[in-house]
Structures are given as structure tokens and as C-alpha cells.
Amino acid sequence: MISDRKDDHVRLAVEHHQSGGRNEFDDVTFIHHALAGIDRADVSLNTRFADIDWGVPLYINAMTGGSDRTGDINRDLAIAARETGVPLASGSMSPFLKDVSTANTFSVLRDQNPDGFVIANVNATTTVAQAQRAVDLLRADALQIHLNTVQETVMPEGDRSFAAWGPRIEEIVAGVDVPVFVKEVGFGLSRETVRRLSKFGVSVADVGGRGGTNFARIENSRRAGGDYAFADGWGQSTPACLLDASDVGLPLFASGGVRHPLDVVRGLTLGASAVGVAGTFLKTVLDGGPNALITQITTWLDQIESIMTMLGARTPADLSHCEVRIRGDLREFCTDRGIDVYRFARPFLPVP
Numbered sequence: 380m381i382s383d384r385k386d387d388h389v390r391l392a393v394e395h396h397q398s399g400g401r402n403e404f405d406d407v408t409f410i411h412h413a414l415a416g417i418d419r420a421d422v423s424l425n426t427r428f429a430d431i432d433w434g435v436p437l438y439i440n441a442m443t444g445g446s447d448r449t450g451d452i453n454r455d456l457a458i459a460a461r462e463t464g465v466p467l468a469s470g471s472m473s474p475f476l477k478d479v480s481t482a483n484t485f486s487v488l489r490d491q492n493p494d495g496f497v498i499a500n501v502n503a504t505t506t507v508a509q510a511q512r513a514v515d516l517l518r519a520d521a522l523q524i525h526l527n528t529v530q531e532t533v534m535p536e537g538d539r540s541f542a543a544w545g546p547r548i549e550e551i552v553a554g555v556d557v558p559v560f561v562k563e564v565g566f567g568l569s570r571e572t573v574r575r576l577s578k579f580g581v582s583v584a585d586v587g588g589r590g591g592t593n594f595a596r597i598e599n600s601r602r603a604g605g606d607y608a609f610a611d612g613w614g615q616s617t618p619a620c621l622l623d624a625s626d627v628g629l630p631l632f633a634s635g636g637v638r639h640p641l642d643v644v645r646g647l648t649l650g651a652s653a654v655g656v657a658g659t660f661l662k663t664v665l666d667g668g669p670n671a672l673i674t675q676i677t678t679w680l681d682q683i684e685s686i687m688t689m690l691g692a693r694t695p696a697d698l699s700h701c702e703v704r705i706r707g708d709l710r711e712f713c714t715d716r717g718i719d720v721y722r723f724a725r726p727f728l729p730v731p
């Protein structure tokens with residue numbers, strides 16, 4: 380049953396969640412300039428790209444819907460999004476497209492958050508008409524299409540046919556009446572993939588890299604034999620993807636393994652237009668309900684502004700002038716892919 384799978388994903392994502400674990404965001408460190416600071420009053424989180432007003436450079440990424448329990452989670456996520464003003468994505472709406480009786484477990488995202496930025500979510504086998512139905516149900520401001528070949532491969536009941544995904548994305552972009560974002564679910568988008576997405580006309584590529592929620596591990600633990608353990612480290616990390624695709628010219632979102640406000644600032648500095656969080660916020664909302672998530676997001680936004688003040692960045696876009704060092708495995712990845720790490724040794728913004 381699809382609704383059982385949705386409940387499994389929530390349970391296993393939280394069971395496997397490691398709040399303090401290391402990931403490749405730790406390979407990105409800022410050069411500290413003791414005189415770079417500006418006045419907090421001059422910092423704004425206002426975020427705009429691809430003709431979209433996004434509000435703040437953060438969002439709650441796609442997670443769930445399709446069962447009673449996940450409908451309740453969506454209600455709580457929507458309340459937190461409404462109270463904090465962060466955009467919010469639905470989980471995959473395949474359950475609704477297969478069984479209309481699950482509609483309310485998704486439409487609650489809009490009912491609780493009538494004026495917020497809400498994103499519908501479908502897979503890359505969805506027809507244009509189905510994609511538009513998903514958008515219409517949520518009166519969505521944008522549509523995400525998720526790419527998840529690794530997850531489908533390890534999932535016992537997963538798809539095994541992927542060749543038609545590219546042409547289908549192109550059809551959906553041409554056929555729906557909202558901007559289309561394409562995302563990975565934690566294995567990353569390569570530079571080559573982002574280039575193809577750009578040719579298809581998508582508005583944003585959400586790199587959805589390795590380092591946080593791991594769907595190879597989650598699906599493997601749903602297999603009787605657990606025989607796909609070797610797939611555990613598959614894919615590129617989120618900072619690696621941002622560096623890899625930075626020259627393509629398509630707006631990028633950073634998601635996958637974002638643990639705290641410093642990771643958000645790191646993602647923006649490496650060129651992301653906004654940063655998405657799934658697993659970390661899911662754990663908070665399950666432990667403490669919508670109020671705990673409201674407190675967490677409010678604190679994060681406050682701390683993002685504090686870090687920008689210290690770094691001398693008036694806007695999220697200004698962060699792209701801040702100087703970082705790239706170390707460890709991430710530096711080795713850059714060497715292998717011909718990425719010039721010295722590009723990120725930039726002069727800090729002079730105080731006027």
C-alpha cells in the first residue's frame with residue numbers, strides 16, 4: 380500500500396536522522412575578516428530569482444502526504460510555513476493522482492497556508508495533465524519534479540524504467556502554468572544534468588545532494604535481505620553539486636544535509652539562490668509539533684542574519700563575494716572535476 384510506504388519513509392527518515400553528523404558542508408570554511416562586519420539593520424534576507432519573489436532564502440523541502448498520519452504532518456508543516464513565511468513543498472502527490480480520496484492530506488498544505496508560497500511535487504513519469512491536477516489541487520505557485528533513480532532502484536517495489544524521464548520533464552515544463560523546479564532526493568545533480576535541465580526550460584535546479592536523509596539506506600532497510608547496503612555512499616554532496624554546476628547559469632537551490640544556519644549560509648555562498656531542509660525540520664515537527672518548528676525556523680532566520688552581519692553581506696546575493704576555503708574530500712572532488720577552488724578566495728566586501 381502506498382500509504383504504508385509514506386508512513387515507513389517518515390519513521391525510517393527519523394530513525395536514521397543524525398543531527399550532529401559530519402558532512403561535506405564542514406569542508407567549507409569562511410576566512411574570518413575581523414573588520415568585515417556591517418550593521419545588522421542593513422541586512423535583508425529578501426530573496427528574488429528567476430522573476431520569483433521567494434521572501435527568505437530558506438524553504439521546507441518535499442516530504443509527505445498520502446496517509447492520515449502524513450496528512451497531520453503536512454498540517455503542522457503548513458502552520459509553521461504560514462507563521463514564518465518560508466516557502467513549503469508538498470511530498471510526492473502520486474498518492475493523490477492514483478486515489479483522489481487522499482486529496483485532503485495534500486490540500487491541507489494550502490488550507491493552512493492560504494497566502495504562502497506552496498510547491499506541488501510529482502515524479503518524472505507524470506503526464507502533463509496529472510502534473511496540472513497536482514498544481515491545481517494546491518493552487519501551487521510552482522511545481523517540483525523529483526528525480527530519484529537510486530531510490531527507485533533500491534526500493535523493492537520501485538520503477539525500473541527511466542529513459543523517458545528527460546522528454547517528459549520537457550513536456551511538463553511546456554504544458555503546466557507555473558514555473559518548474561527539478562530536484563534530486565539526496566544523491567545530487569551533476570553539472571551535465573543541470574545543463575540538460577536548463578535546455579528543458581526548468582526555472583530552478585535543486586541539487587538535492589548527499590549528506591543528510593539517505594534514501595538508499597531507508598529503502599534498503601525496507602528490503603527483506605538488506606542487500607543494497609553497498610549503495611549507501613552513492614552520489615555527490617550538496618556543496619560538491621553547487622560547485623560543479625555553478626557555471627551553468629541556471630538558478631540553483633541547495634538541499635540535502637542542511638543541519639543548521641551556518642550550512643544555509645555556506646550554501647548561499649557557494650551560489651545557491653535558496654536553501655531547503657527536509658529531515659532536520661521533520662524531526663523537529665515530530666518531536667515538538669508546529670510550535671517547535673516555528674521556533675526553530677525563527678531562530679535560524681535570526682542567526683542567518685547574524686552570520687551575514689559578521690561577514691559583511693547585506694543580501695543573500697552578497698554572500699557570493701565572501702571568501703571561503705574548500706578542504707578535504709570536497710577539494711579533491713573539485714580537482715577531479717576541473718573546478719578552480721581559488722575562485723572562492725575572493726576579496727571581502729569593503730566597508731564603505
Ligand code: FNR
Pocket residue numbers: 388389392440441442443469470471472500523524525562563564565587590591592634635636637655656657658659661
Ligand atoms: C523526502 N523527500 C522527498 N522528496 C521528493 O521530492 N518527494 C517526496 O515525496 C519526498 N519524500 C520524502 C519523505 C521524507 C520522510 C523525507 C525526510 C524526505 C526528499 C527531500 O525533499 C530531500 O530531498 C532529502 O530528504 C534531502 O534533504 P535533507 O532531508 O537531508 O534535508
